[in-house]
Amino acid sequence: AQSVTQLGSHVSVSEGALVLLRCNYSSSVPPYLFWYVQYPNQGLQLLLKYTTGATLVKGINGFEAEFKKSETSFHLTKPSAHMSDAAEYFCAVRMDQAGTALIFGKGTTLSVSS
Amino acid sequence: DAGVIQSPRHEVTEMGQEVTLRCKPISGHNSLFWYRQTMMRGLELLIYFNNNVPIDDSGMPEDRFSAKMPNASFSTLKIQPSEPRDSAVYFCASSSLGASGANVLTFGAGSRLTVL
Numbered sequence: 001a002q003s004v005t006q007l008g009s010h011v012s013v014s015e016g017a018l019v020l021l022r023c024n025y026s027s028s029v030p031p032y033l034f035w036y037v038q039y040p041n042q043g044l045q046l047l048l049k050y051t052t053g054a055t056l057v058k059g060i061n062g063f064e065a066e067f068k069k070s071e072t073s074f075h076l077t078k079p080s081a082h083m084s085d086a087a088e089y090f091c092a093v094r095m096d097q098a099g100t101a102l103i104f105g106k107g108t109t110l111s112v113s114s
Numbered sequence: 115d116a117g118v119i120q121s122p123r124h125e126v127t128e129m130g131q132e133v134t135l136r137c138k139p140i141s142g143h144n145s146l147f148w149y150r151q152t153m154m155r156g157l158e159l160l161i162y163f164n165n166n167v168p169i170d171d172s173g174m175p176e177d178r179f180s181a182k183m184p185n186a187s188f189s190t191l192k193i194q195p196s197e198p199r200d201s202a203v204y205f206c207a208s209s210s211l212g213a214s215g216a217n218v219l220t221f222g223a224g225s226r227l228t229v230l
Contacts, residue, residue: 034218043118043205043221090157100145100164100209100217106156 002027002093004105012111019063019078021108023091026072032094033074034102035065039087047089050074061085086112118222120206126228132194135225138187139208147207147219148181148191157205163189175200196229203227 007022025031032051036044048059055067061084065076074091088107095101119138127133139146147162161171163183171181178197183189193200203226207219 032217036221041223043207043223044219045221046218049218094217095159095170100211101147101159101162101170102217102219103159104149104157 002029002031002095002103004091004093004103006089006091006105006108008108009106010109010111012113013081015083015112015114016080019076019081019085019110021076021089021091021110023065023074023076023105024072025074025091025093027093029094029097031067031074033065033067034092035059035063035074035076036090036092036104037087038090038107044090047076081110081112083112083114086110118206118208118220120204120222120225122225123223124226124228126230127196128230129197130195131229132192133196133200133227133229135191135204135206135227137189137191137206137222139189139206140210140220141187143208143210143220144186145209145211145217146183146189147209148189149205149207151203151205151224152201160191160204193227196227198229201227201229 003026005024034049035047038044050057050067058064090107091105092102121136148160160173161181166183181191203224205224207221209219
């Protein structure tokens with residue numbers, strides 16, 4: 001069965017600092033991987049996704065993630081944090097070969113201080 | 115496009131009462147998902163439909179939970195009878211499987227359920 005582990009339930013950074021949110025996955029099929037962001041009292045929004053091809057994927061708001069098959073990882077980064085980046089971030093993997101449903105990690109809350 | 119619309123946004127009820135959560139997916143999307151979010155368990159997939167047909171309901175906690183999708187524009191998640199441990203935020207999401215095979219889910223704003 002597919003699974004996602006997000007290391008660190010809470011990450012704190014200063015404004016302008018590098019953001020690194022960690023995600024490791026387990027998948028019995030070629031993984032399709034996603035990062036979603038959730039702002040307070042809202043639903044989840046897609047940040048970026050990896051399916052095939054280029055392993056470095058760029059998303060919205062300056063975020064990017066790199067698929068590393070050998071490490072079964074899909075870490076999310078942003079060079080310079082902004083106050084508006086404070087939110088909860090979820091990594092997800094497709095549930096099966098059909099790719100319909102997603103399995104989510106437990107999330108990482110990002111705090112940004114000035 | 116109005117996005118995925120869920121109602122009610124907030125529901126407070128007493129143990130034993132029936133709860134019905136509603137979802138209107140994005141027009142043209144052919145897959146619909148119900149997820150539950152709690153602090154302890156994170157986001158759990160409860161059930162999903164393809165073309166109005168339930169495909170996988172293995173995440174439904176127990177027989178007290180049921181979900182229906184009578185047509186392409188409407189789905190319900192019902193809990194009867196409700197219990198305090200059902201308190202959570204319930205999300206509906208819809209999608210249209212893309213050409214790449216990557217399914218991008220669009221989420222509603224959620225229904226926050228509190229069972230007293």
